[in-house]
Amino acid sequence: MSSMTNTKTLRAVWPAALLGAAALALTGCATNAADAGSDSSATPTADGTRITLTYDGGLLTLDQDLQVVADDAIDGFTRVNPAGDGRHVLVTVPEGFRVLDTAADPALTDAVFPADTGGHAVVHGDTTALFADGTGDVTTFDHTELDGADLPDVETTKSEAAHHGVAIELEDGTLLTTIGTEESRSGVRALDADGEEIARSEECPDVHGEGAVTGEVAVFGCTDGALVYDDGAFEKIDAPTEYGRTGNLFTTEDSSVAVGDYNDDPDSEGYLLDQIALIDAASGEYTVADMPEDVGFTFRDLARGPGDEAVVLGSDGALHTFDESTGEQLESYPVIDAWEGPTEWQDAHPALKVDGDVAYVTDPAEQKVHAVDLTTGEVIASSDELPGVPNEIAVA
Template sequence: MDPTVRGRATPWAPAALVLTATLLAAGCSGQPGAGPEPTATESSAAPHGYVEGAREAAEEQSRLLLGDPDTGASRVLDLVTGEVQETAPVPDATRLTTDGRFGFYHTARDARVVDGGSWTVDHGDHVHYYRAAIRDVGALPADHGAEIRSDAAVTAVTGRDGRTGLYDRTELAQGGTRPLRTLGGTHAGAVVPYAEHLVALTGDDDSAQVTVYDREGGRVATPDATCVRPRGDAVTRRGVVLGCADGALLVRAENGTFTADRIPYGRDVPEKERAAAFRHRAGSDTLTAPAGERAVWVLDVTDRTWTRVETGPVLAANTAGEGAPLLVLESDGALHGYDIATGRHASRTKTLLTGAGEGPTDASGPAVEVDRSRAYVNDRAGRRVYEIDYNDDLRVARSFDLDIEPGLMAETGR
């Protein structure tokens, strides 16, 4: 690892850490000026936000899950300490997804689950950051094309045949992979846990109906909305976004009532230029998706508007949200920054990808992961990950040398 002097602060200043942790604990106690809550060993009652076996921290505990598609080797890179930990190999993994804590290595047979050991619990007016041991959980029955979505309580695994199994996320955290139940019927696209319910699309690819289930699998709502050729989904603070042929649907819950509002493109968009897979910073309401080979869609969920940004040839894209640049990794191997409002090209890194323009552009190709202050780009052929300060003209803050080819990458701790 070769961090620069101005990278993400890895050793915390002790006085600042103690002060921040004290304020956080006081804010969660519900008693102004009460001071830190007792630890589990100091009181028989666990403090608010306590998670057994985890240590609470004062900032995000970001980690990168990394996999080598050729050898099956996997690693976890701790972005706070800079340390790299070897995890159980996953031969034949072709895709890596995450729910913010668990990583899912997709193979043709199953999805291997790795507990990244870092996560965020958002209580709305405050958040808790946790770190715990990294460990292999086991495997979930899932085909290569399965879609896996989670919230704090449940994980939904939807196979290519549309059938969906539910798993207790607390049990996953304890190393168990026993299913809770299987939802009846089949679904078009992923079943998405949201607002203590499950948002799904029932029907076929040509005309799917928005359907909401309770956690027991009972149908509780069918908002009057259909989605033609559904592709892609994302959970935002405003609701669940479902990609459709004419734009997107925003499914929201308010006072126990579910509604679905359409966010149209406002123009005829050829199928190959439609948004098919969304990327965004966790907690952000700004989504990105490739718009063909040389452009990127930006969906502002708050304003309910689509913006098409013309770029160079797109390998991957992402953004931190409002006020941040659109980040586009292009075929020249550099990360480019664009002003979303104007479409103006604003900044560019040096060439980051070894053998730029020659590597794969599928799920085992390069990715752009974004958190609250940094972006990360994996250079598979160069066996390296770059950390980019997107608030400082895309400055390369740190680079991490690895002993594997990190063709698969996902960030946890968010």
């Protein structure tokens, strides 16, 4: 482990009024039914789960019956992430992270969390952390204070250099944020609630992917294993192969195991993978499970099920579940037709999100989305043909 350094990092608190004014200036003359400064008591609430889908030229909001309730125009490829409050979704736009209100129509508000090249948005507890790749700035806020187009107060933390990074804030206020430059990433540092660095490790090459398992233990993916932060210190768990990259992690608060994608070939081409990483932060065990023969998946096709099992949408069109401790395959549920991996990672291809007992599966070939009961494998709902080919998906 590399030596710890004590450096003071600027963590500035910005009031909502100032941030909102800057956001509205950035978004220009965009119009919305939920105006900034509106009376929050008149704001509607979403009735049940809402699903947000991107397509070329727009954003769709669907209700729990997979019926379209809002269709908002937006230019170019964009990403969507849940804000964490069960209602709002963060939409990556050139100005930063724009707030979509799934309880409204139109759903896309004027509120924007400013960010230069907005990247990862990570929810943990009541806090959401936004990373700006263009500056390395980390913006954190209490997502329970989101209300329509009104932004909550935020805290901004500077990174040592701009890079494609990620951050997560633990319940005690510890901020874990990646270390890197525009050329490379090397590890993670821990800052206390005052912005003082209390620990760091640069033993995580190309760090990417994060999550918190049970006991407020954080896990980060590396190209040679995983980096674990527990009780003020970092520990490295080595991958079973010299090169063993995990770039996306999926965790739950009830399990010590982080589930991720796994690639043991540094020269591999394309985006389909056929192995799953099961990283037990408590025991230090790193297990790799194989997908069925000739079945692959991408970074969009991993999730956790209602019993903490790993859920994977395979290129054979089926949902495959695995025991998160042993890697044993449990079930396979056919959902859509077989599909091929994308040419570019931004290209529309089947994606998976899980909410409780229900898995939501996009079907670009048919321009639909399906809901699957993971306790039975039954497809319990399917949308009508959507206005565009679904690409990214978020569940609020």
